[in-house]
Amino acid sequence: MSKTSTTSVTTVAFFPLGLLFGFVLSRAGATTYDYYAGLFLFSDLQLLWVIAAGAATGAVGIALLKKVQAKTLLSGEAIEFAGKPYKRDLIPGALLLGMGWGLAGACPGTLLAMLGEGKGNGLFTLFGVMLGTWLYGVMRANTQNSSQGVVAPD
Template sequence: MKYSFILFGILFGFILSRAGATTFDNYINLFLFRDLQLLWVIASAVLVAGFGVQLLRLARARALFSGEALTFVGKPMTRDLWLGAILFGVGWGMTGSCPGSAVAMLGEGKMAVLATIAGIFVGTYLFAWRDYRRGKSTPCNRSF
């Protein structure tokens, strides 16, 4: 099942590119209100996904892979969320990419994102190191 996610990644990378999320200009134009392409992408994505999630919930759908009941649990509120979201926005505006689109941009030969991606790894590590210094041991995510 986990290997099938390379196919999911290919599909999502294709969509990101077609949606204009792999074009640097679309980020700067969004933040300067010159062209709201990416705002329309996110707005209609949320609308469609929101309706779809409700349908899956009402139908009590099960995952096709595992047969397990689908879960609809959102991410928790944390004290870190506020500052984290502000920091994320700064990086988002500064680099003209986000963690997903930066990786997708590599496939289009936009090599400047190599520096951004290296930075994301270091930022992720800094968070883990801070957790370690504070004696916390929550894993980043769980594998299958």
């Protein structure tokens, strides 16, 4: 198999993974507006359990994959379990994202599943997320132009 076709098969494989992710997010209640308000008002902790059990299950699975030194099933390469690095804007960025999360009752992943379910209000949120992502790109591109260093997006 040529390098190109391997890459395209690998790329297309993300679609069924997305289907699974969207489906479980919906079943987990992560696409239901009331659970977001309930989480931040401490009146219904459904989504706290989702995040906690999700992280715990992920931690166990990752430990098992590390133990057997699993290779990726699609490319046969060793899996790098590298965490995202700390960055300068992490603290204000995370606070801003959190406020948007509460205000719009959605996060970047669940918003997409909400749109699939037919939640029309998600279209306004989607427009906003695209705009915010774009603005960050504009801001960073300007910073790069005015300084010597080239900063890669993340």
